[in-house]
Amino acid sequence: MKTAEPDDRLDGIFHALSNRTRRALLDELASGPARVTELARPHGMSVNAISKHLFVLENAGLIRREKEGTVQLCKLNAEPMANAEEWIRRYKAFWNSQIDRLADFVEERGED
Amino acid sequence: MKTAEPDDRLDGIFHALSNRTRRALLDELASGPARVTELARPHGMSVNAISKHLFVLENAGLIRREKEGTVQLCKLNAEPMANAEEWIRRYKAFWNSQIDRLADFVEERGED
DNA sequence: CTACTTGTCAACCGATTGGTTGACAGATTG
């Protein structure tokens, strides 16, 4: 089962999200399941490289792979992102107050 | 002048957040500015290591450092996290629907 | 002046990343 501590999970999730190729893969999977070769095509990289990226995403729990006849279907599993979002959200009050201060500043000088 | 592209920014932010020591540093800074040595103490690491982590956070725009007399004050700058949260949030509808489907599934078969 | 504190810089280290190529296994098709 799942022994990963919350910290380990967050490490994996944020690490998975820290690469733009992987973020792009998630974007593509958000519009529906896809095969590995299909995902590789627009990235100008070998299928191997994409396969490794998919493993990183899978280890982070962000996708699932299912053998569908001859091809491998990858499906988005966005739920673990909730953990990341939740972690980030605790800073919301902090950054809102900063944005407010910036807004005040901008307003003060008139907008240009 | 180099204006980091959104992708570069997100790379840096997510990478900064992908390490638990750095996340802990942000947590500590959320309760107020602190000095480097002060931040290093509870982590059982050298000041040098913490200093490097702080540089990663600073490059991601998540903290600012200010020379205050003899010591270096680090302050949280949470606003860039909004970018990360915003990126993640686009998957919210997706994972909500998955949770719904999972609930249906569990309900359907009773518990196994 | 010397001594100490604070933090960075520089070099080094092993482990990990992100990519490559090549071999290969499984399923489909000729």
Added chain:
DNA sequence: CAATCTGTCAACCAATCGGTTGACAAGTAG
């Protein structure tokens, strides 16, 4: 059967990561 398409595995590579130690500059205190 052979050929092809699928994707993974294994080895390799340069670059980066996360930590160390040691030297050192700047500021403070005796």
